[in-house]
Amino acid sequence: MTIRVYSTLTRRKEDLVPVVAGKISMYVCGPTVYKPSHVGHMVGPVIFDTIKRFLVRSGYDVKFVINITDIDDKLIVESARRGTSVPALAAEVTADYMTCLDCLDVNSVDSFPRATDHIPEILAMISGLIDKGHAYASDGDVYFDVGSDPDYGKLCNRDPDQLEAGARIEISSRKRNPGDFALWKGAKPSEPFWPSPWGNGRPGWHIECSAMSMKLLGESIDIHGGGLDLQFPHHENELAQSESFTGKPFAKLWLHNGLMKTGDRKMSKSEGNEIVVGLLLKKHRAETLRCLLLSSHYRSPIEYSEDRLLEVQRGLDGFHRFFQRFERIVGESFYGLPTGQFELADSHFAAYGTRFVEHMADDFNTGAALGVLHDLLGALNRFVEVSRLDHPAPSAVAVSDFKRNTLVLRDLSNILGLFQRPISVDTVSQDDLAGPLVEFLIELRNDARKNKDFAMADRIRKKLADLNVTIEDRPGSSGWRRG
RNA sequence: GGCCCCUUAGCCAAGCGGUAAGGCCGCGGAUUGCAAAUCCGCUACCCCCGGUUCGAAUCCGGGAGGGGCCUCCA
Numbered sequence: 001m002t003i004r005v006y007s008t009l010t011r012r013k014e015d016l017v018p019v020v021a022g023k024i025s026m027y028v029c030g031p032t033v034y035k036p037s038h039v040g041h042m043v044g045p046v047i048f049d050t051i052k053r054f055l056v057r058s059g060y061d062v063k064f065v066i067n068i069t070d071i072d073d074k075l076i077v078e079s080a081r082r083g084t085s086v087p088a089l090a091a092e093v094t095a096d097y098m099t100c101l102d103c104l105d106v107n108s109v110d111s112f113p114r115a116t117d118h119i120p121e122i123l124a125m126i127s128g129l130i131d132k133g134h135a136y137a138s139d140g141d142v143y144f145d146v147g148s149d150p151d152y153g154k155l156c157n158r159d160p161d162q163l164e165a166g167a168r169i170e171i172s173s174r175k176r177n178p179g180d181f182a183l184w185k186g187a188k189p190s191e192p193f194w195p196s197p198w199g200n201g202r203p204g205w206h207i208e209c210s211a212m213s214m215k216l217l218g219e220s221i222d223i224h225g226g227g228l229d230l231q232f233p234h235h236e237n238e239l240a241q242s243e244s245f246t247g248k249p250f251a252k253l254w255l256h257n258g259l260m261k262t263g264d265r266k267m268s269k270s271e272g273n274e275i276v277v278g279l280l281l282k283k284h285r286a287e288t289l290r291c292l293l294l295s296s297h298y299r300s301p302i303e304y305s306e307d308r309l310l311e312v313q314r315g316l317d318g319f320h321r322f323f324q325r326f327e328r329i330v331g332e333s334f335y336g337l338p339t340g341q342f343e344l345a346d347s348h349f350a351a352y353g354t355r356f357v358e359h360m361a362d363d364f365n366t367g368a369a370l371g372v373l374h375d376l377l378g379a380l381n382r383f384v385e386v387s388r389l390d391h392p393a394p395s396a397v398a399v400s401d402f403k404r405n406t407l408v409l410r411d412l413s414n415i416l417g418l419f420q421r422p423i424s425v426d427t428v429s430q431d432d433l434a435g436p437l438v439e440f441l442i443e444l445r446n447d448a449r450k451n452k453d454f455a456m457a458d459r460i461r462k463k464l465a466d467l468n469v470t471i472e473d474r475p476g477s478s479g480w481r482r483g
Numbered sequence: 484g485g486c487c488c489c490u491u492a493g494c495c496a497a498g499c500g501g502u503a504a505g506g507c508c509g510c511g512g513a514u515u516g517c518a519a520a521u522c523c524g525c526u527a528c529c530c531c532c533g534g535u536u537c538g539a540a541u542c543c544g545g546g547a548g549g550g551g552c553c554u555c556c557a
Contacts, residue, residue: 008487011487013499028557029557030557031556031557032555032556032557037557038557040556040557041557042557043557044557045557072555073555074555074556153486156486156487156552156553157485157486157487158485158486158552158553159485159486205555226557227556227557228487228488228551228552228557229551229552229555229556229557230556230557231487231551231552232486232487232552232553233552233553233554234556257557258488258551259550259551259556259557260557261550264549264550265550266550266551266556267557268555268556268557269555269556270554270555270556271556292495295495295496295506296495296496296497297496297497299488300488300489300496301488301489301550301551303495307494307507308494308495308507310507311494311495311506311507311508312495312506312507314506314507314508315505315506315507318506318520318521321520321521322521325520325521359497359504362499365497365498367495367496367497367504367505368496368497368498368504368505370496370497370505370506371496371497371504371505371506372504372505373505374504374505374506375504375505378521378522381520381521381522382521382522382523384521384522385514385521385522386522390520390521449516452516454516454517457516457517458516458517458518461517461518461519465518465519470518470519470520471518471519472518472519472520472521473515473518473519473520474520479520481519481520
């Protein structure tokens with residue numbers, strides 16, 4: 001199946017044709033590590049992790065890189081403010097970022113290169129650009145000469161002359177043109193620095209991505225991704241310096257994810273309206289956040305609110321109840337089922353897999369894919385009803401079919417990175433006193449029901465409900481759950 | 484001022500020329516002693532005005548409203 005992807009470069013959907021057959025290289029711009037991650041920082045990683053999962057499931061060998069920018073003006077300012085060093089700040093914030101990704105099950109990233117580990121590559125590239133006449137040293141700085149690149153502006157449809165007219169960019173006497181950007185910045189006193197042919201200094205903002213992308217993935221890669229806000233100037237500049245350096249296409253497809261909003265504004269550190277991930281995860285499951293991020297198309301802006309999160313949570317609850325149902329009927333955990341095998345199901349169920357794949361192959365339409373997941377959930381619950389699997393002594397054949405058909409749900413949800421592990425086991429059933437007590441009360445209630453003493457039965461159920469225990473009566477037995 | 488993008492039910496959301504997926508909420512019904520859970524059913528003048536077309540939420544033009552970028556930003 002042909003996978004179609006919208007590229008910012010051409011402003012339309014393109015067929016995914018790998019540079020190297022069977023392989024996909026993917027570079028996504030990661031964070032500048034000066035402050036703890038907020039929810040918006042998770043959008044890209046979750047989307048691209050999902051894209052990789054889908055591509056791998058589709059048979060591609062995918063190499064996925066997210067960079068860490070650990071040297072930048074922001075780090076210098078923030079570390080000074082906090083009285084710590086740039087490396088210490090970078091290490092701390094990077095660790096926070098990794099923890100967030102881990103919570104969200106973003107675990108398909110192959111490497112997280114750091115800018116400061118690639119100074120030699122960066123220096124080599126800057127030298128090369130100077131040699132080729134695309135950059136010039138100026139009083140300790142080195143700038144990319146925008147005028148030397150006739151293609152400059154092709155990603156964002158930007159005209160360099162317009163940039164001059166705008167005059168909102170930094171005008172420096174060291175630059176030839178206002179649109180020129182720093183490849184290397186000379187160090188001021190007390191700033192961290194590395195020696196270079198142009199004096200002590202540090203890399204400019206965009207060069208690290210070009211250097212690391214080329215080193216780890218090659219001169220031409222398949223997918224370059226990042227937030228919509230990086231289109232300009234970051235990606236435009238990366239593109240210009242990379243292609244000026246190699247003379248080859250830098251990335252075939254440019255993907256940009258929409259930005260997270262709170263209220264009706266973009267969530268960002270500079271707006272000061274960011275929701276820090278660590279804080280959010282104290283109140284909500286990471287899985288709920290992941291699902292929220294996947295519920296709309298990756299290119300759309302996504303609205304964040306507490307209510308939205310709770311709404312997504314309620315939707316997910318239906319799946320969690322199903323997993324308990326599955327375990328009760330099959331006697332095995334849903335989470336233990338093998339992944340990647342939806343084709344083994346009955347054709348009626350496997351068809352959901354096909355539909356799902358079609359949606360994903362059309363520019364990674366996770367929202368539509370999630371819709372299929374809900375349809376499938378309904379179909380599986382229907383199967384339980386029709387086959388009377390919730391009744392005592394169900395047919396062994398039906399149970400076996402049920403298990404096989406549930407492989408579809410396991411496979412598809414795994415592509416989205418959902419339901420990766422059981423949600424935290426509630427403490428009541430683990431408690432060796434409370435669990436048996438609840439069971440005993442249910443037993444008493446069922447005795448009362450047999451004797452038609454519904455007043456007593458309802459009294460017991462009401463009391464348990466007050467204690468946040470919900471009783472579920474089924475044919476032949478009664479279960480219970482928290483909440 | 485320049486460059487992008489968005490506008491679908493109470494809310495979220497898919498849709499990419501053939502008469503509107505899905506979720507949340509709500510309302511009926513099946514089931515239940517009653518509930519819960521599950522299943523079934525119901526809820527859309529697709530922002531407005533023109534145009535193209537046998538046919539448009541989908542294409543084109545204009546208008547209104549909203550957002551992003553042009554300065555650090557995922």
